[in-house]
Amino acid sequence: MKRSFRDVKYAKANYALGLVFCACFVQEPCEDHWGTGLDAMEDALKLERYVYQSLLDLHNTSDNDPQV
Numbered sequence: 001m002k003r004s005f006r007d008v009k010y011a012k013a014n015y016a017l018g019l020v021f022c023a024c025f026v027q028e029p030c031e032d033h034w035g036t037g038l039d040a041m042e043d044a045l046k047l048e049r050y051v052y053q054s055l056l057d058l059h060n061t062s063d064n065d066p067q068v
Contacts, residue, residue: 034040 034043
């Protein structure tokens with residue numbers, strides 16, 4: 001993966017502030033073709049619920065830090 005100058009500059013600035021950046025691998029969807037619009041909306045709803053639950057889990061592990 002090729003990094004741009006902007007990405008390197010951003011990473012160095014965050015490191016100088018004591019921030020850590022972790023780039024995570026994003027998986028492709030298990031389906032790339034949906035039969036109907038309803039199927040697509042149901043999968044979008046599942047994804048939205050998963051993201052929301054992940055955010056709640058992250059907030060719960062933050063020791064009640066309101067900034068997280």
